[in-house]
Amino acid sequence: MLRLSKLTDYAVVVMARLALDGAGPAGHVQTAPGLASATGIAEPTVAKVLKMLGSAGLVEGVRGARGGYRLTRPLPSVPLSQVIVAVDGPIALTACVDGGVGSCEAEGICAVRGRWDPVNDAIRKALSGITVADLAGPAHCPAVRATASLAPMLAE
Amino acid sequence: MLRLSKLTDYAVVVMARLALDGAGPAGHVQTAPGLASATGIAEPTVAKVLKMLGSAGLVEGVRGARGGYRLTRPLPSVPLSQVIVAVDGPIALTACVDGGVGSCEAEGICAVRGRWDPVNDAIRKALSGITVADLAGPAHCPAVRATASLAPMLAE
C-alpha cells in the first residue's frame, strides 16, 4: 500500500483546529496542550507535529507564557504537498530521489531500478492541486463532526 | 516520504525484461532464474514478484519443465497502478480505506482523521495515467543501460 505517515494526518487535523482561530498576525494563538485535548491526539505528538509545521513556516509559534501557535496562511491557500513535505520530507516514491544521477553509490544494485521520475512528478502535481481545506471539511467520523462550526470557516 | 515498496520497483524491472520476449500466447517464456541473472535481482525475490504479478494476471506462468513466465499484455497497455495494486495492495494513503464509513472500530481514535478520499482518488488517477512502459524506458544507471535493445521494444 502507498503509505503516508500518520503524522501528516495529525498535521491536517491540527491545522484544521488552528483555523478556527484564524491565520496571520491577527489570529489568536492556541497552545499545544489545548490543541491536544481539542483533537484527541496525545500532547507530545501534537507538539512534535507543530514543531515540524513551524519549521516549514506553515504555522507560527509564539514563545513564552501566553504563547501558542497560529496559522501563517488560511488553509485554502495551503497545498497539501507542502504539509507532506514538512512532515514526511521530499515527495518521492523511491530512495533514489530524482535528479541525483550520480547518487547511486551501489551501482550494481541501482542497476535494478527503473525511472520513477515521471511518477514522482505526477504525484507531486496531483497533491499540489489539493489544499488542506479540501481535507479538513466536514468529517464523517463522530468526534470531528462534533467540533461543529468548522466547515463554514474552511469555506472561506 | 511517500513510500512505495521495493518490490514494486523490482516488478517493473522484471516486466521490462519480460517484454523483450513479447507478450501473450505468442511470446516466449522466461524462467525465474533466468530473469534473476538478467536483472541482477536475487532469484527468490524475482520468484516472489512473479508470483504476485501472476496472481494479478499481469504475467502468465507456464508450469512444468521448460516452463517460465511471459507477459499477458504489452507494457504500454499496463497502467502502473495495476502493478502497484498487485504488489503493494490497494492504493490508499491511510489505513482508513475510503468508502468504509463504518469501518472505524476505535471511533475515539478515528475521530482524529481527516478525509483523505480526494487525495487517494487524485493519486490513483495520476498513477493510472502512467504505463509500465513509461518507466521501463532507457535507464540512467549503467547496468540497466547495458541491457541494450530494451528501449526500441518499449516504444511499441
Added chain:
DNA sequence: TTCAAAGGGGACTTGATTGGTCCTATTTGG
C-alpha cells in the same frame, strides 16, 4: 526578580512493516 507557562530541538525506545529466504507441493517435458 523570580516563577511558571509555553515553545524549540533533539535523542531514544518500541513496535509494526517489509524485504528477503526457504520449504514443500504440483505440474510437465524428456
Added chain:
DNA sequence: CCAAATAGGACCAATCAAGTCCCCTTTGAA
C-alpha cells in the same frame, strides 16, 4: 521416472516510523 520449473505459504531479520521524554530558551505575570 526424473529433473526442471511454477505455486503457494511460512518464516526470520532488519529497517523505519510513531510516540515519548528530556533539557533549554523565551516571556508574561506575580
